[in-house]
Amino acid sequence: MYGGSQKIVSMKKLDHVDKQILQILQEDGRIPYTEIAQQLRVSEGTIRARITQLLQDGVFQFVIHPDPEKLGLHVQAIIGLTTKLGSQKYVAEELSKFSAVRFVGSFSGKHDLILQACFHSNDELITFVNERLSQIEGIVAADVSLELKQYKDSFSFVQDDDVTLQ
Template identity: 30%
Template sequence: MLDDLDKSIIRALQHDGRKSYAKLAPEVGLSQAAVRQRVQRLTESGVIQVVAVTDPLSVGFTIQAMVGINADGDLRSIGAELGKLAEIDYVVVASGRYDLLVEVVCENSKDLFDLVNDVIRSTPGVRSAEVFTYLDLVKQTYTWGTR
């Protein structure tokens, strides 16, 4: 269970994941040591990750797409199997038209085709896959706060 101090730390790190404990401490009203302990606990429990988020198009990838997948069988198992692929950065079990949605990042259109045709569609349990290539990224944020 997150308390108000945990939530304050999370909100601050969502805006600047590199903020030092020395700068966080007065913002949240704790000592540096207490902030460090809380961040460590939040990290170890999987509540937060502190990572460098890159723009795939700026680091050599030219194609991003969402793939809608219809599947038979255990959706979590199929999703976990697809999640092992390096090109897939996001997997969700969904309601609606598709059973699973996976986001893929590829170097080029040939790699996207090969991934979908040779790997995703041949994964046991996958019945069909529809690709939605991204034309323009309008918004991507990681600062949704806490509740």
């Protein structure tokens, strides 16, 4: 599901303009290049060239962020898994196939794999755990945490310059 980060011919480090472009786009992914250009006081051509390059380099993608609630996905969960030694990759790849699953990662700590998924109902969640997870060879234990309330959920982690911690 996720391409290994193969190195493209040689990717230059993002400069200030690139970061500014990303910051503007994370507010509104469909703002016209002409407007970004105005805001940053460069030509539309520059914005276009930069964005083309950034996409080329896989720095970002244009997507949409749906609100799960509005889609009827009222139940969200984070599930920590313990896997049998050697089957982690297989399990992760199987999990990734479900459209309900929006995140899968391998972790150090209590759980080998952690996944995040959305469901229409508690029933669907239970079905997922009991019918689907149990079918995947190599899962030893599943630790389900049910989401009660969501406070933040975004891809907006582009920061001007390395001020991640505020």
